[in-house]
Amino acid sequence: DQQVKQNSPSLSVQEGRISILNCDYTNSMFDYFLWYKKYPAEGPTFLISISSIKDKNEDGRFTVFLNKSAKHLSLHIVPSQPGDSAVYFCAASALNYGQNFVFGPGTRLSVLP
Amino acid sequence: DSGVTQTPKHLITATGQRVTLRCSPRSGDLSVYWYQQSLDQGLQFLIQYYNGEERAKGNILERFSAQQFPDLHSELNLSSLELGDSALYFCASSVQGAVNSPLHFGNGTRLTVT
Numbered sequence: 237d238q239q240v241k242q243n244s245p246s247l248s249v250q251e252g253r254i255s256i257l258n259c260d261y262t263n264s265m266f267d268y269f270l271w272y273k274k275y276p277a278e279g280p281t282f283l284i285s286i287s288s289i290k291d292k293n294e295d296g297r298f299t300v301f302l303n304k305s306a307k308h309l310s311l312h313i314v315p316s317q318p319g320d321s322a323v324y325f326c327a328a329s330a331l332n333y334g335q336n337f338v339f340g341p342g343t344r345l346s347v348l349p
Numbered sequence: 350d351s352g353v354t355q356t357p358k359h360l361i362t363a364t365g366q367r368v369t370l371r372c373s374p375r376s377g378d379l380s381v382y383w384y385q386q387s388l389d390q391g392l393q394f395l396i397q398y399y400n401g402e403e404r405a406k407g408n409i410l411e412r413f414s415a416q417q418f419p420d421l422h423s424e425l426n427l428s429s430l431e432l433g434d435s436a437l438y439f440c441a442s443s444v445q446g447a448v449n450s451p452l453h454f455g456n457g458t459r460l461t462v463t
Binding site (some may be wrong): 286325339 | 351355384391392393394407410441451455457
């Protein structure tokens with residue numbers, strides 16, 4: 237039973253345009269959400285997070301939106317750059333669960349020059 | 350550089366053997382997590398330690414065990430290895446005890462069981 241889902245295995249976007257990566261979760265106890273980026277042969281790198289008390293968090297070109305009623309979050313990258321090409325993982329945790337982080341299966345983003 | 354160090358980077362071994370994967374967390378981080386990533390799969394949580402004590406267990410097989418030592422480094426022991434254990438094993442650390450602190454990952458150990 238996947239508690240964190242990323243239904244798009246891959247996404248291609250033109251350089252300079254917006255990339256939107258989506259993530260859905262099923263456990264209403266989750267209260268902290270994160271996005272990670274992973275290049276081949278490297279570990280996942282923390283990008284941005286959001287707690288359930290907010291609906292938006294911004295850091296430079298990266299913005300995460302949280303819709304708790306829909307149990308949905310998204311990562312917007314604007315403008316997209318070729319260096320953003322990587323696999324993006326959505327993750328969620330719940331304080332009451334000891335902050336175990338549950339990861340989605342990932343979305344491979346390709347930014348085309 | 351995340352500050353999390355994992356050794357070795359690559360490990361090739363035969364079925365039935367036992368291996369030990371090592372992880373040094375970021376300076377100041379008390380919590381260590383182990384994750385497994387099989388081919389084209391997501392990250393599966395195995396086990397978490399906090400300041401030497403086991404905090405949570407995920408989908409960790411009985412053939413696998415881990416510990417965190419007083420200097421906070423951690424080891425993941427995999428025994429009676431099977432072909433299906435071939436995967437990337439990631440260690441991550443976090444401050445823990447601070448609410449909502451992200452995980453920081455090492456670059457992983459790639460285990461190949463032949």
